Amino acid sequence: MAVVGYVRVSTGEQNVEAQRHSIEQIHKIEEWFADEGVSGAVKAMERPGFSELFKYVRKGDVLVVSAVDRLGRDTIDVLNTVEVLRGKGVSIISLREGFDLSTPMGKAMLTMLAAVAELERSNIKARQMAGIARAKAEGKALGREKTIDDASVAQWRKDNGASIQATAAQFGISPASVKRACRAV
Incomplete structure (x- = not known):
C-alpha cells in the first residue's frame, strides 16, 4: 500500500509547494504527482501528471489531495475521477474538507462540494462575461494589442x-x- 500525493495549480505563476507542505504535515507521501499550469477545467485523465498517477496507483493505495478542487472543477469529472480510482481500489483523502472520499459519507460530501465548486466557477465566468460586456459598452479595446500591419x-x-x-x-x-x-x- 502506497500513500501518494497529487498537487495541481492552474497557472505557471503559481507553484505547488504550499499544497505539498500542507499534505506533508499530516501524511508521509511515498510518491508525488503534479500538474503545474493546468486548469481544473481540463479533465483529470487528460492532465499529464494525473494520468501518470492513475497508471501508478493500485489496489490499497491512498491518494491524498489538499482539496477536492485539485481533482477538478466540473462535478461530473470529479465524481468520475473518484469512481475510477475507487474502481482500482484506491482511497482518496481530501485535507481541506477533512474526509475520506472512499466512504459513503465522504462521497455524499464530495458530491455537494463539487457542486458548490462548479457553481462558483459558473459565477466567476458570469462575472467575467459581465465585465467584458461592460468594457465593450464603454468602447474599451479588448484582447491583445495588434502588433502587425x-x-x-x-x-x-x-x-x-x-x-x-x-x-x-x-x-x-x-x-x-x-x-x-x-x-x-
Missing part, C-alpha cells in the same frame, strides 16, 4: 507570390495571423 503582410505576400507558411516565417507570426491580415485588406 495587415496591409504590409498582405502586400509582401502578394509581391512575392508567397505561401501562407512562408509569409508567416517572414514576419514571425502564425499562419492564422497571415490569413487574418490578408482577409482584412
Whole structure:
C-alpha cells in the first residue's frame, strides 16, 4: 500500500509547494504527482501528471489531495475521477474538507462540494462575461494589442507570390495571423 500525493495549480505563476507542505504535515507521501499550469477545467485523465498517477496507483493505495478542487472543477469529472480510482481500489483523502472520499459519507460530501465548486466557477465566468460586456459598452479595446500591419503582410505576400507558411516565417507570426491580415485588406 502506497500513500501518494497529487498537487495541481492552474497557472505557471503559481507553484505547488504550499499544497505539498500542507499534505506533508499530516501524511508521509511515498510518491508525488503534479500538474503545474493546468486548469481544473481540463479533465483529470487528460492532465499529464494525473494520468501518470492513475497508471501508478493500485489496489490499497491512498491518494491524498489538499482539496477536492485539485481533482477538478466540473462535478461530473470529479465524481468520475473518484469512481475510477475507487474502481482500482484506491482511497482518496481530501485535507481541506477533512474526509475520506472512499466512504459513503465522504462521497455524499464530495458530491455537494463539487457542486458548490462548479457553481462558483459558473459565477466567476458570469462575472467575467459581465465585465467584458461592460468594457465593450464603454468602447474599451479588448484582447491583445495588434502588433502587425495587415496591409504590409498582405502586400509582401502578394509581391512575392508567397505561401501562407512562408509569409508567416517572414514576419514571425502564425499562419492564422497571415490569413487574418490578408482577409482584412
